Amino acid sequence: MKTVQVSPFFFAFESDFVDTLKCVPMIVRYKLDSCGVKLKLHEWAKFSVEQKQKLAYLACYKESEIKDYGRFVKQLVFDQFRYNASLLAEVNDSWNFLNQVPQEVQQKAFEWNCSPLTLKQWISLNTLQRFALVKLSRSGHEGKNFSVALAEFKISGK
Known part of the structure; x- marks a missing residue:
């Protein structure tokens, strides 16, 4: 997975x-x-606000930072629950590809009666915006924020 430096930011x-x-x-x-x-939602819920803020603001770009971040999260989970954190088997990082808009994003746009994204619009988004649209497009998300995110990113929604 290609990692891009992303500044801490809340949408x-x-x-x-x-x-x-x-x-x-x-x-x-x-x-x-x-x-x-x-990280499971019930695990996140048990962390203090300070721990959650630290997870948002800790650097996680350079290889050493990514390793440190992973160790920190794993330690939080172990300290809180006395078991090892789950690992992702594979990461589908379609937000990093700029040669086409991911099908899951186009499908979610269709489901929410939003205009399909053009490649130009997709490329104009920063990494975290593309990541958010991909995540909001995947199963497990009701998707209510998908069209809201499109509007926030200045891409035509409904």
């Missing part, structure tokens, strides 16, 4: 939970994918 569509960090923000999801650790 406006995450504003309903950023103050409390009751849900895992996209910046943390991006970093978890980068280091290959799977």
Whole structure:
């Protein structure tokens, strides 16, 4: 997986939970994918706000930072639950590919009656925005924030 330096950032569509960090923000999801650790929502819920903030702001770009980040998350999980954190078997990093808009993103746009994204629009997005659209497109997400994210990213939604 190609890792791109991404500054800690919270999207406006995450504003309903950023103050409390009751849900895992996209910046943390991006970093978890980068280091290959799977964090379950019940695990996230047990962390303190300070620990959650640290996970959002810790550097996770250079190889050494990615390893340190992974160790930190694993240690948090072990300290809290006394078991090892789950690892991601594989990361489908379609947000890194700029030669086509991922099919899952186009499908979600169709499902939400949004205009399909053009390649030019896809390329104009930064890495974290593309990551967010891919994550919001995948099963397990109700997708309600998909069209909100498109509007936030200045891409025509509904």
